[in-house]
Amino acid sequence: MVVENLKMAIAALVANKMRSFLTMLGIIIGIGSVIAIVAIGDTVRRIVSSIYENFGATQSIIYPNFQDDSGYRLSDDFTKDDIETLKKVFGNQLAYIDTNGSASGDVKTRMGINKVTLTGADYNFIDFQSFKITSGRFFSQSDIKQQRYVAVIEDTAALKMFGTENATGRTFRQKLNGALREFLVIGIYHLDISPVQKLFMGNNQSVSAYIPSSFFYGNDESTAFSLRIFADKSFKGEKLARFNNDFIEYLAKMKNRKKEDYYIVDVGAQMSQVDQFLGGVSVAMGGIAAISLLVGGIGIMNIMLVSVTERTREIGTRKALGATTGDILTQFLIESAVISAIGGTIGIIIASAGMSIVGALLKQSVVIKPVAVLLAVGFSAVVGIFFGIYPAQKAAKRDPIECLRYE
């Protein structure tokens, strides 16, 4: 009987092609917009988290809390000994630590004047970053220890400063700690970011270069105002938060200060906050899009009511032949479910194809989660059945005699 019902449902849809299509359109738009919006949300989340991951997701920045009344003292800054102690105490959990120094200034080359941001980095800094060395090398341990005047610059910086990406062996001069120094370019790196990611990161006029972190121990070259640390790469969520908390507690005790006297900027925590926020926005947008699905569902109900009236004699005949109330009910339910399922499938195809095309144009891979697709299909079937129930019941409950008399 189910096969016959399916046959009749499809036959009825084929018989009224235009009407069936227009009814489906509501569902197509509904499902399509839900999928598109959820995909946009998920893609934005991935872009944002990938930006954070470029910085290193387990990264934290620590500095004395000078905004408080606690009164910032010079001794609150960090010494080389502090860093060594922290390394010893936290061992492998503390994967990386440096002085988090940076300096920016104008650099004059034959290509003109560029604003260059010098960032301090230890030899293993590269292990926590997503950039790749395209030529030359990153710092060695001795580069750091002996404070060699070497730099690893971004390929875009090389292009601006030297007119070529192949700039290893070239030199540039920049002021550092009050004196003009000449840096030898020993490596070029490339950070792979899509145009959309760039949009999210904002427009930065300066070009980037790394120099050994050992340069950034303040004016007296012995203390640093700030620390950059990376926890073990495997740390996430609560484990990361606990590590950061332990770290700052120990640090404060070591410096004879309270925990509140130090500030920690935790990339992981920030990332999960932003991610949560974006997730919420994405769900809310999906919900708004789902309203159009509701409208589509009402469209189905409307057309099914028309269909039931149109086929009054058919219903009467089937009942006279011996069709049960359940048979008639399933016939119309299958019909509305089929409209909705086909509409949902087309919606998914259009949304996925559309998103992929837009993604390809923006050179940004798009996230379409199978879960979202499955949910959408399930939801469209539920919509079809839910909005089909009333017309189907109306049909099923009709008196065969009334139906057969109907003109």
Next chain:
Amino acid sequence: MINNAKKGREKESDAVDFTSQYNTGGADISLTDKKSYNKSAGKFEHKLITARNIYKEFTLGEVKVKALNDVSFDVYEGELIVILGPSGSGKSTLLNILGGIETVSSGYITYMDIDISSMNEKELTDFRRSNIGFIFQFYNLMPNLTALENVELAAEMSPDPLDPDELLKQVDLWERREHYPGKMSGGQQQRVAIARAICKNPDLLLCDEPTGALDIATGVQILKLLVDFNKKYNKTIMIITHNENVAKIADRVFYIKDGMIRKIVENENPADPDEVVW
């Protein structure tokens, strides 16, 4: 419904000896001589339907209309009965009640000794499904299904169906099995409808003006199919018509007017459909 059946039974006890006389509600009618009927009815010895004191009232707004007014009769297995009467005489109502798509106001009907007048909707559906074949004046085929699919739809419902392919061949429409009703003539559609009704393998075939919308030649064709089915499978057929000529093919004719059976006439020698002209 159960109450109605009870009421019917009470009436039965009031009624004058049923076995010797048809109770026709006291109307002035000439009854067929029971003896002579039995003589010719040797082939019709098993009673299929017993209807006693059937009343059916409709309420149209304020007015009560008596569609059937104390109707009683018997139908035997294998009979071909024509119910003849003008429009509005209650013949369709009678047929619908026998087919289980309408209920009685009072009185009772048994079908193979089962009381169908006290059945609920679900039981009636089951009853229709396994016992009754309907043929309508305007064919009532499913417009979105092909000829074959229409027949198969009915076959699906029956517990003991005949082969739909075979039946379409019998009504000479095998070549057009993939055609939709809209692309067929009235006669062809009615033949599909007959195949559909017969395919359920019903014991009782109820036909509401089956030739009403057809020309003579086509009508005769349809009647032939019905008579064939009646003879070949020994199935009971009841045909409603207002056309007296059609009545010639019947074993018995029920004359019905104003909701009452006025007379029941037996045809000793039912005519061949080919002899029927109108």
